[in-house]
Amino acid sequence: MKTFQFQNKSIPFNEGDSVGAALLRAGIKSLRKSRINGEPRAMMCGIGQCFDCVVTIDGKPLQRACITPARDGAQVGIDESSAS
Amino acid sequence: MVMTPAHSITSLNSEGSQKSADVIVIGAGIVGAMCAYFSIKAGLRTLVIDRSTVASGTTGAGEGNIMVSDKSPGPELELALISRDLWFEVGNDVGDSFELVAKGGIAIARHDPTSLFDFAKSQREAGVDCRVIDRSELYEREPFINRSIEHAVYYPQDGQCQPMLAAANILRHARTAGAQLIPHSDVLRIEKSKSSTGSLLKVHTTSGEYVAPYVINASGTWAGEIAERAGSSLPIMPRKGFILVTAPLPPKIFHKVYDSDYVDNVASSEADLQTSTVVEGTKSGTILIGASRQRVGYNKNIDVSVIKKLAQQATSLYPFLADTQLLRVYNGFRPYSPDHLPVIGEDFHVQVCITALAMKVQASGYLQPVAN
Incomplete structure (x- = not known):
């Protein structure tokens, strides 16, 4: 099965899955911390509108996990670009 | 009443x-x-x-502007000065619940600053707290601003809220x-x-x-x-305006910063599109970029050329914005009265x-x- 990496874990996915869907299936809900209170943030709208699920993908920040197709071997990480 | x-x-x-x-x-x-x-x-x-x-x-x-700096001496400025202080009184009474902040405004002139400085002088005489700041103070207040900008007036009374x-x-x-x-x-x-x-x-x-x-x-x-x-x-009449919203960033813009042609555009009676740069950070980390004005009735259509123009102007004021992602764009209608x-x-x-x-x-x- 194809996988991508998230925080040193291999996350399996089916062709056509979004990064967010694969993470959710793997039991990973919190993708980052909020900027103001450091509270966990997860996918909320799931359709690319709310930007709560942004992650880094291969070093690129602000990628919306919910609408970005998963790719074999990708490095997905926590997006700290908006952290103060 | x-x-x-x-x-x-x-x-x-x-x-x-x-x-x-x-x-x-x-x-x-x-x-x-x-x-x-x-x-x-x-x-x-x-x-x-x-x-x-x-x-x-x-x-x-709306963008949540609480501004005295864009108003010419006259009845509106008098009201704006009273209003500005009342906002902070109400803010105190209601509690810190709507991101009310006296961040101060900075109006810049890209070329000849004469009209900006004259305007500020007339406002000062009408009771507005404002002063010309030199380059070093400008860059200290706004470290990320384009260094080709040299002329600025600082308005400590300008504020913002989340409307x-x-x-x-x-x-x-x-x-x-x-x-x-x-x-x-x-x-x-x-x-x-x-x-x-x-x-x-x-x-x-x-x-x-x-x-x-x-x-x-x-x-x-x-x-x-x-x-x-x-x-x-x-x-x-409705006066349409667009606002661009960037992804949240660590604070990089500390005042309400705008091109002084903004004042002319606000005061203009033209129906055709006018844009002038207004850039500011918000408490949630997003940066708001405006401002366009056009009178096209209640037409809500998104016009990509307006968005491009606003983005270009903002980028020329803050070069780092060129690498910043936009999250969304919204538009709405200001009430416009002929006078x-x-x-x-x-x-x-x-x-x-x-x-x-x-x-x-x-x-x-x-x-x-x-x-x-």
């Missing part, structure tokens, strides 16, 4: 199926919320009616004190109605009838339509229909003088 209770208003609670109040506010935006806040404070039974929900019109599309939160929380405060909100209720017509206690206004809405001796038209861009439904008229002034006061066609129309969030504070 030009609101000397000329009529006795006791025992008005229910006349048949009608609901009564001392004052009916039409519009649950920031102006309506402020009206409700001051009315209830004055001990008046207050009813707020909105055709939709809180902050669903003009306020919901939707402001309307919601100020209205919540008023409701806690007894004001009533009736959402999803469109005003059909307003007519005079006699009663044993004096002359009243009856507001027919899609959810029923409401009577009060005073009605405040706080319907923003749609104030002209409400005035018509009261048998009066107001020459208010560019807020419309406040009694409507003599309707006698006691009081119009309180804001130009920007600013004007909300105007309402306290009105409410008094």
